[in-house]
Amino acid sequence: MHTVLIVDDSDINLTLIKALVLKLGNCNPVLFDHPLKAVEWCQTHIPDLVIVDYMMPDMDGLEFIRTFRALDGRAEIPVLMVTANDQKDVRYEALSGGANDFLNKPIDRVEFTARVRNMLDLRTGQKFLADRAQHLASLVAEQTQEICDREKELIFRISRAAEFRDPETGAHIQRMAHYSRLIARALGLDESTQKLILEAAPMHDVGKIAIPDYILLKPGRLTPEEFEIMKRHAQLGYDLLAGSHSEIMKAGAMIAQSHHEKFDGSGYPAGIQGEDIPLFGRIVAVADVFDALTSERPYKKAWSLEDARKFLEEGAGKHFDPRCVAALFEEWPEVLEIRQRFADQHDTMPVC
């Protein structure tokens, strides 16, 4: 059903145009005998076609069209102006002011029907294109979301693949990722960066896939030679993830490579120190160690929160970036909430 707005101060013209519009079928005429009232209606309604007289009190048809066109979302609505044939100057001004076509006075039904139908067809085409554009936009958004979800799931599963060969659990991935996000937030990083570290942190140990089982699963202390091989997981993780176009993969590569670096330069693989270590690496180092300490493993009991805090405090400036340690403590109530939410039995859900 097309809404046709008719604005004319003459009742006979309103009545005539309304009757002709109704004869077209599938049209709902809305009549105004005063242009200012019509403008008011247009603030909250969008017609499919406007038929407006030229000469009216308070606001002529030209001014009405200009006012109408200035309203948000009304720039494309077809407008027909009713004028006499002898008003050429008015017609030119109306065209430059936004009228699409004219209706001659006195109104001729054949001409009226053809012009109004053309304008309504134009409007139908506009709506079709707008709906199609909206439909395509929502399809793109849906597909993009699906790709993002798939990427996140893939990352989680890659991370789990590494963890399966490790005494650590899926819940560890969840907790350390969320601790990392908490630290990022406390450091004042923006929302998208917080989200990025949340999604990328689970890949920190992905390089362990390439570490032999006899080392990875060894219950006792590693020999210096074995530890050297174990240390390679940081670079291996980087090599596995680097070169991707995905921001998450790029961040994951950086984290995998740098999360065992230490603030005083005594870490590995590069032995870099301070702020030469990427921020994501410094953040994940704190989150990973804190969760490892406070979790139970086959070869060790879980440390108390107090002891873990003490360990981090003592390591601040040596092993850890002091700002990252302070940031974790700043978010302590949420740290406790995350520990509870991702207790070791819940290890099957993706991070986000």
Next chain:
Amino acid sequence: MSVLFELDRKTILARLGGDEEILEIMIDAFLSDYENNCQQLLAAWSVRDAGLIAREAHTLKGLLATLSDESGAEQAYLLEQKARQGAIADQDAMVDALVQRVRTVAGVLSAR
């Protein structure tokens, strides 16, 4: 000199695609509103407002043309042009004639 008004149904119906129903609707609308239009023209004349006279004459021109009253529409057109030029002095006769014409048309339509 204006000619007598006769309802030219054939011409009007040709413009309305032969639709008698619309013609009747149109005539009814004219009859219910013409006096109001006349009064508005007379009110504009009484204060000698040239812009307003032009607008009211323009409206009557449209109404009479819609009813295929070419002679009456011409009267309205002339008054409209005079008013646009600001030449409204001594136009009493033109105004009265136009009002009279509209009332005559209404009388013919009422008696159809």
